[in-house]
Amino acid sequence: MRGNMDSAGSRRGPVRSDLASGFDPEHASGDQTKETFRIRDLAREFGVTARTLRFYEECELLAPRREGQDRIYSRRDRARLKLVLLGKKVGFSLEEIRAMLDLYDLGDGQATQLRVAAKRFQEQIERLKNQRRDIDTAIAELERASEIVAQRLAERS
Amino acid sequence: MRGNMDSAGSRRGPVRSDLASGFDPEHASGDQTKETFRIRDLAREFGVTARTLRFYEECELLAPRREGQDRIYSRRDRARLKLVLLGKKVGFSLEEIRAMLDLYDLGDGQATQLRVAAKRFQEQIERLKNQRRDIDTAIAELERASEIVAQRLAERS
DNA sequence: CGCGCAGCTTACGTTAACGTCAATCTCCTC
DNA sequence: GAGGAGATTGACGTTAACGTAAGCTGCGCG
The missing domain is CATH 1.20.5 (Single alpha-helices involved in coiled-coils or other helix-helix interfaces)
Incomplete structure (x- = not known):
C-alpha cells in the first residue's frame, strides 16, 4: 500500500487550475492538451485503479458525465481528482475533502x-x-x- | 475521530528523552516527577482510552510490567507511547512505528x-x-x- | 462468429485501529 | 459482607477506503 512513487505529473507554471470555476472569473478557454479522459487515462496518470475512481464518484467527489454507459471525465474532473489525491496525501478523509471541494463550487x-x-x-x-x-x-x-x-x-x- | 485537542503536554526543554536507552550512553538517573504510571494515568495524560493502550501492547508497541494482574508503565513506556502518538499524527502505521521503535532498542x-x-x-x-x-x-x-x-x-x- | 478487452453494476471481502460489551476479579470501604 | 470503582480478558462490532470476483454489455478484428 505504500508503493506510491509520486506518479502525478505536475510541472511548474502559472496554470491557473481547471478548478475554482466557481470563484475565478477568468476561466474562459485555455485549451491544454486534452479535453476529456476515459477512466483508464486518469487511472494510469495518477496511479490509482479504475475502481478507485468509481468509488470516488460514489462519494460524490467526482461526477463525470456519461456517454452511453461509459464515464467521460473533463479537465475539471481531472483537477478535482488531483486535489483529492493531494488531500489524501496530507491526511484528510474523503469526507473532509468533499466538504472542501464543495467550497470551491459555491459559485455565486x-x-x-x-x-x-x-x-x-x-x-x-x-x-x-x-x-x-x-x-x-x-x-x-x-x-x-x-x-x-x-x-x-x-x-x- | 478528529476530536483531538492535542492533549499531550510536552513543553520545551532539553529533556534527553527517556527512550534511546539502547543508544544514548547518558541515561544514568534523571529522576523526573514520577517513576511509574497506571493505565488510566497515561490514558488521561495522552487523551486515549485504556483500550488503546492494551491494544498497543498487543501490537508489541508497549510492554508494561505486571503487578499482579495490573499493568504498570515505566517512564520508558511513557516515552514510547509519546513517540507512537507522534508517529501516528504524522501518518505512520502502527506497524511502521513498531519497526522504528525496534531500532531504538538495538542496544549494543x-x-x-x-x-x-x-x-x-x-x-x-x-x-x-x-x-x-x-x-x-x-x-x-x-x-x-x-x-x-x-x-x-x-x-x- | 467467436474472442478478448474495456467498461459497467452489484455485492461481498479485507485491513487497520480501535469501540463496545459481557463476564470476572480484586481491592477498598462502609 | 455487600456494594462499588477500576482493572482484566475475550470476543464481536465498526468505519474508511478500497479490493476482488461474478456476470453483463458493447466493440473492433481476423
Missing part, C-alpha cells in the same frame, strides 16, 4: 456563504500548519536518533 | 545492525520531508482558494 453564493467558506479554508490551513509542526518534530526526533547511531558507529572504528 | 547491536538502523532512519526522514512538501503544496492551494474567496467578498462591497 451569497456573501454569508462566502464568509463561511473563507472561515473553513482558514481552519484547514491551521490544521495543516499544525501537522507541519508535528512533522518537523518527528523529523527532529529521527535525526536525533540517527545522529546517536552515527556516533555509535564512529566510536566503533 | 553489531555494526551491521547499526548501519541498517541508520539507513532506516534516513529513509523515514526522507519520507517525512516529502510529506512536508505535500503539506506545503496543500497549504498553498488552500491559501489560493482562500484569497479568491476574499476577493469575491471584497468585490461585493
Whole structure:
C-alpha cells in the first residue's frame, strides 16, 4: 500500500487550475492538451485503479458525465481528482475533502456563504500548519536518533 | 475521530528523552516527577482510552510490567507511547512505528545492525520531508482558494 | 462468429485501529 | 459482607477506503 512513487505529473507554471470555476472569473478557454479522459487515462496518470475512481464518484467527489454507459471525465474532473489525491496525501478523509471541494463550487453564493467558506479554508490551513509542526518534530526526533547511531558507529572504528 | 485537542503536554526543554536507552550512553538517573504510571494515568495524560493502550501492547508497541494482574508503565513506556502518538499524527502505521521503535532498542547491536538502523532512519526522514512538501503544496492551494474567496467578498462591497 | 478487452453494476471481502460489551476479579470501604 | 470503582480478558462490532470476483454489455478484428 505504500508503493506510491509520486506518479502525478505536475510541472511548474502559472496554470491557473481547471478548478475554482466557481470563484475565478477568468476561466474562459485555455485549451491544454486534452479535453476529456476515459477512466483508464486518469487511472494510469495518477496511479490509482479504475475502481478507485468509481468509488470516488460514489462519494460524490467526482461526477463525470456519461456517454452511453461509459464515464467521460473533463479537465475539471481531472483537477478535482488531483486535489483529492493531494488531500489524501496530507491526511484528510474523503469526507473532509468533499466538504472542501464543495467550497470551491459555491459559485455565486451569497456573501454569508462566502464568509463561511473563507472561515473553513482558514481552519484547514491551521490544521495543516499544525501537522507541519508535528512533522518537523518527528523529523527532529529521527535525526536525533540517527545522529546517536552515527556516533555509535564512529566510536566503533 | 478528529476530536483531538492535542492533549499531550510536552513543553520545551532539553529533556534527553527517556527512550534511546539502547543508544544514548547518558541515561544514568534523571529522576523526573514520577517513576511509574497506571493505565488510566497515561490514558488521561495522552487523551486515549485504556483500550488503546492494551491494544498497543498487543501490537508489541508497549510492554508494561505486571503487578499482579495490573499493568504498570515505566517512564520508558511513557516515552514510547509519546513517540507512537507522534508517529501516528504524522501518518505512520502502527506497524511502521513498531519497526522504528525496534531500532531504538538495538542496544549494543553489531555494526551491521547499526548501519541498517541508520539507513532506516534516513529513509523515514526522507519520507517525512516529502510529506512536508505535500503539506506545503496543500497549504498553498488552500491559501489560493482562500484569497479568491476574499476577493469575491471584497468585490461585493 | 467467436474472442478478448474495456467498461459497467452489484455485492461481498479485507485491513487497520480501535469501540463496545459481557463476564470476572480484586481491592477498598462502609 | 455487600456494594462499588477500576482493572482484566475475550470476543464481536465498526468505519474508511478500497479490493476482488461474478456476470453483463458493447466493440473492433481476423
